[in-house]
Amino acid sequence: xxESDCDAxxxxxMMMMNNVRKNKTKKKVRVGLLKCGDASSYIDAxxxxxxxxxxxxxxxxxxRFEHAIDDDDELTxxxxxxxxxxxxxxxxxxxxxRLGVVEKLSDKLVVHCVGPATAQRAKEAGFGDVRFxxxxxxxxxxxxxxxxxxxxxxxxxxARRLIERAKKKETxxxxxxxxxxxxxxxSELFDAFDAAKDxxxxxxxxxxxxxxxxxxxxxxxxxxxDSHCDESIVVFFSxxxxxxxxxxxxxxxxxxxxxxxxxxxxxxxxWIGEDDVDVLAPRRVRVAKRPTPACVADAVRELLxx
Numbered sequence: 001x002x003e004s005d006c007d008a009x010x011x012x013x014m015m016m017m018n019n020v021r022k023n024k025t026k027k028k029v030r031v032g033l034l035k036c037g038d039a040s041s042y043i044d045a046x047x048x049x050x051x052x053x054x055x056x057x058x059x060x061x062x063x064r065f066e067h068a069i070d071d072d073d074e075l076t077x078x079x080x081x082x083x084x085x086x087x088x089x090x091x092x093x094x095x096x097x098r099l100g101v102v103e104k105l106s107d108k109l110v111v112h113c114v115g116p117a118t119a120q121r122a123k124e125a126g127f128g129d130v131r132f133x134x135x136x137x138x139x140x141x142x143x144x145x146x147x148x149x150x151x152x153x154x155x156x157x158x159a160r161r162l163i164e165r166a167k168k169k170e171t172x173x174x175x176x177x178x179x180x181x182x183x184x185x186x187s188e189l190f191d192a193f194d195a196a197k198d199x200x201x202x203x204x205x206x207x208x209x210x211x212x213x214x215x216x217x218x219x220x221x222x223x224x225x226d227s228h229c230d231e232s233i234v235v236f237f238s239x240x241x242x243x244x245x246x247x248x249x250x251x252x253x254x255x256x257x258x259x260x261x262x263x264x265x266x267x268x269x270x271w272i273g274e275d276d277v278d279v280l281a282p283r284r285v286r287v288a289k290r291p292t293p294a295c296v297a298d299a300v301r302e303l304l305x306x
Contacts, residue, residue, distance in 0.1 A: 027053040031300060032219045032234045034241040036061040037090070042235070045293035049301055053230075060219040062244035065182075066209045067095040075099070075178065075205045083176040084110040086162070086202075088155050088189070090121045092180040095207035097125045112162065112177075114155050115291075156188035163192060166199045177202040183209045184240060186263070210240060216248035223252045233258060233300055234282065239267045246271065249280050257282035258299045260291045 031046055033039050039059040047055055069075060079085070079101060087093055101109075103126075110129045113119035119132035166175050179189065183206050193202045223232040232255040236242050242264060259265035265287035272281050286299040 027304070028228065028230045029053045029055050029300075029304065030223055030229050030232045031055060031057045032223050032232070033057065033059040033237075034062045034216070034219070034234060034245055035059055035237045036063055036065070041293045042296055045297035046300060049294070049297040050304070053304065056222075058219055058222040060216055062213055062216060062238075062241040063210045064213060065091050066211060067091075067098050067207070068209055069095060069099055069205070069207050071205060072099065074203075075180075075207070076101075078176075078178045078203050078205070079109065081176060083178045083203075084112060086112045086158070086177050086179045086189070087118055087122070088114045088181060088185070090118050091182060091208045093118060093121045093125055093127075096180060099207075112158060114158050154188070155186065156192055159189045159192035163196045163200055166196070174199060174201045176200075179204050180207045182206065212240065212244045212247070214248060216245060217250075219245075220249050220252040223255060231256065231304055233303060235296060235300070236260065236264050236268065239264055242267045242271070246280075253279055255282055256284040256286075256303045258296060258303065259285060259287045260296060262287055 029050065033042060035042070039057075043057045043059070046057060076099075085096070087096075109127060110131065111119075111122050111127045113122055113130060113132050116132055119130050122130045162175070162177065169175070177193070177200060179193075179202055181204065190202075190204065193200055219234075223229075223234070232252070234245065234252075234255055235258045236245070237260045257268050259268055265285060268282060268285045271278065272285065274281075284303060286302050288295040288299045
């Protein structure tokens with residue numbers, strides 16, 4: 001869901017970084033989560049699905065975020081022009097809240113969200129008409145009983161849904177989308193909109209910036225602290241997390257990795273496959289089937305089973 005759909009303040013980050021939870025049974029496993037925001041659901045899933053092991057977890061945020069809108073006036077004008085918002089992360093919702101969009105225009109805006117967590121945060125922020133991944137189309141399919149419901153969890157799929165909806169409209173007026181993203185974002189959504197300029201219009205607005213944390217030594221120390229640990233695993237939630245870990249890790253070796261999605265998994269595989277072998281790269285990689293706590297825990301369990 002964009003592979004990174006969460007936000008956190010410094011107090012929450014410190015609480016998570018000091019969070020170590022154990023399940024006292026046999027095999028000793030340490031799992032480090034490179035995740036921004038609340039990781040409790042992932043930790044709970046790990047403890048539940050790895051009940052045959054003694055599991056210790058530690059979470060550290062690989063990035064910090066600055067809510068900075070480059071074009072405040074242009075964004076406000078675009079939102080007033082009967083536009084619909086497209087957001088791909090919780091952080092974009094937080095930036096819009098800080099801008100005051102909720103108070104000014106929330107009852108007049110349709111907000112399209114890629115993932116359920118972002119949609120939930122948009123509702124909590126006060127936006128009235130929040131849609132997650134083309135809800136209108138999914139509801140129509142349910143009513144027809146054709147069994148073709150598909151949950152949209154990536155920006156490209158959401159763009160295709162919005163384009164399909166625009167093509168079905170009887171009016172000649174093109175829908176206008178205000179796409180709010182961070183400074184580090186993928187291009188798939190914009191590529192889809194560019195290819196459909198005859199039916200949709202959009203404007204892109206950077207509403208927050210990602211800053212890589214330079215020191216992740218706490219997590220590395222956690223993973224290498226005990227030589228009797230049977231397995232050390234790092235869970236990566238974004239390519240940015242991989243980059244931050246690669247730049248910071250100076251001591252952790254022999255660990256395995258789980259990626260929350262295919263994009264992050266591909267970055268890890270390229271790292272492992274480089275001509276100049278990096279001894280600090282993970283030994284093995286598993287990609288979660290879906291970006292959910294249960295699927296991430298299942299991928300960790302697959303690594304433990306060999």
